[in-house]
Amino acid sequence: MAGTGKAAEHGVLFKNAEAIENASKLKVIVFDKTGTLTKGEPSVTDVVAMDDGRMMNDEGHSSVLRLAAIAEKNSEHPLGEAIVRGAEARGLEIPDAESFNAIPGHGVEARVEGREVLLGNRKLMRERNVDISPLLPQAEALERDGKTVMFVAVGGQLAGLIAVADTLKEYSAEAIQRLHQLGLEVAMITGDNRRTAEAIARQVGIDRVLAEVLPQDKAEEVKKLQAQGLKVAMVGDGVNDAPALAQADVGMAIGSGTDVAKETGHVILIKEDLRDVVVAIEVAKATMGKVKQNLFWAFAYNTLSIPIGAGLLYPVFKLVVSPEWAAFLMAVSSITVTLNTLLMRGFVPSIRREERRREAAQRPLVAATVSSGK
Numbered sequence: 001m002a003g004t005g006k007a008a009e010h011g012v013l014f015k016n017a018e019a020i021e022n023a024s025k026l027k028v029i030v031f032d033k034t035g036t037l038t039k040g041e042p043s044v045t046d047v048v049a050m051d052d053g054r055m056m057n058d059e060g061h062s063s064v065l066r067l068a069a070i071a072e073k074n075s076e077h078p079l080g081e082a083i084v085r086g087a088e089a090r091g092l093e094i095p096d097a098e099s100f101n102a103i104p105g106h107g108v109e110a111r112v113e114g115r116e117v118l119l120g121n122r123k124l125m126r127e128r129n130v131d132i133s134p135l136l137p138q139a140e141a142l143e144r145d146g147k148t149v150m151f152v153a154v155g156g157q158l159a160g161l162i163a164v165a166d167t168l169k170e171y172s173a174e175a176i177q178r179l180h181q182l183g184l185e186v187a188m189i190t191g192d193n194r195r196t197a198e199a200i201a202r203q204v205g206i207d208r209v210l211a212e213v214l215p216q217d218k219a220e221e222v223k224k225l226q227a228q229g230l231k232v233a234m235v236g237d238g239v240n241d242a243p244a245l246a247q248a249d250v251g252m253a254i255g256s257g258t259d260v261a262k263e264t265g266h267v268i269l270i271k272e273d274l275r276d277v278v279v280a281i282e283v284a285k286a287t288m289g290k291v292k293q294n295l296f297w298a299f300a301y302n303t304l305s306i307p308i309g310a311g312l313l314y315p316v317f318k319l320v321v322s323p324e325w326a327a328f329l330m331a332v333s334s335i336t337v338t339l340n341t342l343l344m345r346g347f348v349p350s351i352r353r354e355e356r357r358r359e360a361a362q363r364p365l366v367a368a369t370v371s372s373g374k
């Protein structure tokens with residue numbers, strides 16, 4: 001109870017005591033990729049503009065992105081939406097295109113400010129006889145990093161390219177670094193192709209990548225790790241993660257994930273912050289530490305006091321424990337254990353401890369600035 005209460009205070013819901021016990025013994029943490037380590041939706045990562053001598057580079061980027069966003073404004077394609085979001089985030093104005101035509105599997109064509117704008121993949125550019133060779137090396141390098149590249153052509157001439165990729169959540173890398181510090185192995189499981197999976201794994205420092213895994217095989221992969229005698233936790237968000245969450249010794253569901261995942265998981269991480277996996281493990285270890293301390297003291301106390309109560313000291317010291325004293329001493333034992341457990345209230349996960357330390361370090365600085373301003 002003390003453990004689940006402490007964990008809940010930090011946004012980690014343990015559904016039962018068994019989950020706490022298992023979480024304290026974990027050896028491997030398996031993360032789902034999309035929606036767990038990453039945001040689960042694509043966003044613009046790179047814009048490359050052709051240097052045609054007329055426009056400056058920065059301007060060129062904005063111009064390529066702006067034209068692409070106008071062309072995609074009414075698109076319902078996730079990649080198109082990513083481009084529109086990317087342009088909006090950079091403060092670009094996106095008027096309506098004069099005409100718009102989606103070409104399934106290829107991209108879009110649109111008429112923007114009297115110019116013919118094409119946005120799409122290699123196939124589209126080839127069909128429209130646009131020469132993409134000047135940007136091909138850059139496109140291939142971006143694709144090696146697991147990004148999706150779209151070419152932009154204006155008036156039949158290549159104008160630039162835009163790369164879009166699913167990006168990491170804010171604290172994914174830090175969470176994995178901390179898990180490594182705790183001596184845990186970190187794996188990632190995904191249905192994505194190996195190239196995309198490894199690009200993400202490299203960014204966050206994953207030890208083991210299980211790529212191109214079919215949804216129904218995720219649980220099987222967890223089982224394989226368990227067969228090596230390892231306690232395994234699975235962290236996931238999707239419907240397809242549910243069997244693996246159930247199979248794992250500890251299934252951790254992301255709070256923003258699907259209901260099925262949350263229903264199946266043994267632990268729910270309420271916030272989007274993956275560092276809470278570390279919080280869960282630290283709370284679990286602290287709780288099991290308390291359980292062991294309490295067991296030790298209860299046994300030590302009873303081993304000593306029961307024989308005394310039974311008259312062990314009578315033959316030599318003529319000492320008998322009266323029933324009143326016996327009852328009192330028994331109660332003291334229970335109170336000690338309870339008080340020791342209550343010390344859990346003072347437990348602070350390492351992340352919060354460091355945050356507080358950082359804040360404390362900043363405070364004198366602020367004070368100094370204020371006083372020097374006087």
Ligand SMILES: [Mg+2]
Binds near residue numbers: 034035236241
């Ligand atoms: Mg997912």
